[in-house]
Amino acid sequence: MTDVVSSPAGVIDKPARRDIGIKRRYRAERRFRAYGIAALSFGLLFLALLLWSVVSKGYTAFQQTMITVPVEFSEQIIDKDNERATDPQKLMTANYPIVARNAVAKALGVAENDTAGLRAVNQMISNGVRGQLRDMVLANPQIIGTTQTVSLLAAGDIDSAFKGQIDLSVTEQNRKISDRQVGWMNQLVEAGALGKHFNTGIFVNGNSSRPEAAGVGVALIGSFYMMLIVLVLSLPIGVAASIYLEEFAPKNRLTDLIEVNINNLAAVPSIVYGLLGLAVFINFMELPRSASLVGGLVLTLMTLPTIIIATRAALKAVPPSIRAAALGLGASKMQTIFHHVLPLAMPGILTGTIIGLAHALGETAPLLLIGMVAFVANYPTTPMDPSTALPVQIYMWANEAERAFVERTSGAIIILLLFLIVMNVGAILLRRRFERRW
Amino acid sequence: MSTPLILLVLAIFAIVCYVVGTRRALAIAGGLSFRLHSRQGYYGAFVAICAIVPAAAVLVVWLVASPLYINSTIHDGFPAEVKAQSEAQQGLSFGMVNSLARGMDVLTLEEIDAVGANPAELRSALGAKGVPLAGDPEPWMVASAGDLNAMQKISNRVMTAIVLMVALAGAGLSYVRIAPRFRARNRVEKVILSALVLASSIAIVTTIGIVMSMLTEAGHFFGRVPAWEFFFGTVWDPRFAAAGAGAASDGQFGLIPLLAGTLYIGFVAMLVAVPVGLFSAIYMSEYASPRVRSIAKPLLEVLAGIPTIVYGFFALTSVGPFLRDISAQLHGLATGEYVNFIQAQSVLTAGFVMGIMLIPYVSSLSDDIITAVPRALRDGSLGLGATKSETIKKVVMPAALPGVVGALLMTASRAIGETMIVVLAAGVAARMQLNPFEPMTTVTVKIVSQLTGDLEFTSPQTLVAFALGITLFAITLCLNIYALFIVRKYREQYE
């Protein structure tokens, strides 16, 4: 080696202490770190804002204003000519809102000839009382002619006003509730007749054009059917496909193509699946529109790639030594996989499945295309009946202009988020409980 | 028998086969299962599979083929004057026959007799039973409907008989094959393996389904609107564009304004998501203490778990109005005139909220990629006296760059395909402009708006959605495949 510096002078030289710009560099360091913190805080801030915005708008949806008054089931109004024995339609079509109106008017002391007053009273109760009183009468026709204490659904505007969501300081013309109605409202509150009750309606009612009577009952059933279909189809198919691809498939062009294809399917925009469902299931196979069956099938196709990817990862995580041990004992490959590998991979598979289901539950776009944006007020009894889904219901309400629907929409979002939280927490617990480190 | 009933019978039969087969195997072996080649259960399973798989296959084929045959026969039997009518007219007539046939099943024999040959009465009788008819049926229709019902009945009987015979034959043939040296397990496993292959082919079938269905429908569209008018048209006005004659009355279907809106909103979203997501990922993987990371990471992932409809609602009711009001305030402070210059629905609103939605995608994808950079490289840099940020900026990020680019491409494809946020927050006006404070619309918004409401699969207004869909699919496919390719390459580099 000739290029080594080896003069004795070099040996004795001690490098002088150098200025390597420490201060400047540490300033840059702090700045960089601050960017990181800022970015993270930005993300978390918006998470908080989003949740706060939904919760603050929506928590009131779980309470409903009711007017509790004695209601006289007047035979005069309900069945003047006493035809109910012969004509079953009579009790169905009777003018129940008048019954309710009269009851409230009586409680407020509004004179029977005060037409304007009666109209104003009528605006204070929801159209939903028609169904409410009808169901009471149909269940027990004996109550006709008697007086019962009933909690009547208050109209959406009264509900909003009572919850303080309508600014009462603006002039009377510019708000939806008149000074007289506000006065009555306060009068009823003082009498203890008007108050907030837990709102079961939002969970069980079907859709309605009246916000106070609208609920996500139909949507919940529809979503439930769809999740059931997704689970029943995508879990076995996904696991079967993953087992083949991970354990049996030869490594060749074709399986490589399938692999790329699955990864790609996981990233295809969801709306494309909606188009697929529309063209294949509805247009070609002529399955009914708006049915949860079709929705379930579309969501199954959408969820499959997610489940396959998760399952393959779980299978891959089982160490080869387990397979070697089973094969060494003379088990066939199939036995090895079904007896040893699959049970060990199960927690990972289930976690992936739950997360896939949670995604499917929140998915909206493809369902819009297969006609789930229908106005459905009645419960579907089978997956072939018209139905809607929770996120689609949210979409439909989000497009409504009324103030009270903002509250309902937020309430429905809270319900949706609660379901998602339960599912995700379940997945996390499952992972924690059964996670195995090799 | 009805199809569900047949399936139930088959299922029960399968269980019986399994039990019988298992017993038989054990009996042949004289009760000593080790004399058998396979465990006795495999013999049972073998018999069960032989019994129901061919039978189920016959069932499926029959269910698909027989309606096709019956319908064409019925169609052939239509009177000549009906056959001379247009396709659509014949379709209507056929629908009537179908409803009639269904209705006549509901009516009892006496009721049919009571109605007699009076078609008008038939209609009201059926209406009372909840089977609505589109019009008064003609006598030949009643005859056709009768034929239809008769044929269906025969078909069903023959099918039931054949399916059950096939099942019995399969069970019998496989039962006699049971012998101690018969390799039942290998047979059963072969069947399971083919089921696995079948399952994994569904992924391919889905892709083919997507491409085929969209190409077919888009093909119909391009039969009415020239492709170049769609791909290079700058005006989107699908309905009643001009009162003129011919194709012009269908409206104009220019893709360009939609594509412009899609890309613009996607660009704004990436402008928000990329710096925030990247810096969050860097902070969490390089700086944060394990405690902070264990809290912040799942919280950020919550953002990814929130359905997009919720983001859309957030944009619609909170972000949009906020931007509108704040812009009015700013304008007021500057000029004294309180006019909002940001619309509630705008490129900015949609892009910003979409950006927030994309933060966790960017951060978790880049987190994976940044942590995949070997520790040795970091140590090498730190060992030379580099600060942490210098190491990240000059060693880690350059090494991770290809992977990060792949991750960003995947995120971009998500931005382009995102639907619910833009449906609620971007607006519906297809315009070409550069002001981010004004509404623009996207490809996905138009797919939704063209396909909600009443549909007929003949008008270009509906079919254009499929042309838009295939465009969207093609764009995201290219982005994804390229991104997958880059990320794969990158992984190989460090494995």
Added chain:
Amino acid sequence: MNMMSEAAVEKALDKKMNDMTYKMIGNDVSVYYGEKRALFDVNLNVRENTVTALIGPSGCGKSTFLRTLNRMNDTIEGCRVTGKITLDGDDIYDKEIDVVELRARVGMVFQKPNPFPKSIYENIAYGPRIHGLARNKADLDQIVEASLQRAGLWTEVKDRLHEGGTGLSGGQQQRLCIARAVAVSPEVILMDEPCSALDPIATAKVEELIHELRANYTIVIVTHSMQQAARVSQRTAMFHLGQLVEENDTDKMFTNPDDQRTQDYIMGRFG
């Protein structure tokens, strides 16, 4: 280019080593990984312009001790160091001492060659750039050339300075990493089993290089191979179970060690 014969230089160095004050002094150094204690009150001094070899069986704490010398342990989660280590009399764990500055003075070469995925030139230029050691491009070129020459790599790579550093052979990569450390002009170079991933020929080259670097740098090397320790070092320290067993002149250590355990280890009775 030499004014003195090599033998004369060796002699001068050995003389300097013997009457030199210590470059680094470790005083009761203990290291904990969380609850687990990895080093027990090690007292070990590093002489200037000397190659000090740290030997011992796997897991004995020799690499841990090495990493305390330029605080690379800082990057490990949950690692804690007690005791005192000085560099030229300054406590390197003192709050006043900056870790970046310390590492610029005490460089490190790792077990596996870890060139950055950049060109050869950029690999060498990285250190001088971040520390601002070069005033201009010519300066930087000169530093790169000088460092590569010191590492004995210049003639092999001078025509492909702008090709990727990862494309070199394993031995060349490791010498590139040494050149990269040298480019920062450190006072001490720490080497953590620098030859363990190399084939015998590449190992020989690196050993030769270490021997030559002694002229300008103080070197501490962890090695698995006792032969290597005998070949390259002047002083040897033997670790066992987190304790310093013995520290001595290499010649004495391998012929007549003071401690029975050292004897046993060198004879191959354990380890």
